[in-house]
Amino acid sequence: MSLADLLAKNMGSKLEISSFDTQKEDRKNKNKEENLILPKNEHRLVFLYEKRNGKPVTIIGRFQLEENEKKEVLKLLKSKLACGGAIKDEYIELQGDLKDKTKVILENNSWKFKNR
Secondary structure (H helix, E strand, O other): OOHHHHHHOOOOOOOOOOOOOOOOOOOOOOOOOOOOOOOHHHOOEEEEEEEEOOEEEEEEEOOOOOHHHHHHHHHHHHHHHOOOEEEEOOEEEEEOOOHHHHHHHHHHOOOOEOOO
């Protein structure tokens, strides 16, 4: 049976649909629905230490906060520790090996941690 015969018997595709789903998924904010916003005394922050290109980096996370609140925490840490830093998803990255100093500053602001 040829293609022309299949189309003649309506066994091919139907192009009579009047509506099409053309929405693009928002890749930047796809996890926004999954994120829970917790008060800072319910967070269990974890500290990681990495070396990138021979330079130390302290990673603190997982912050489940609004974006502007994460920026305030980063600003506080950068000003108190006199270092650079950035926000990557739910984590804050600081330049240097600052785990102990960061814990002291965040404990004074009523944050909690996992003991590792």
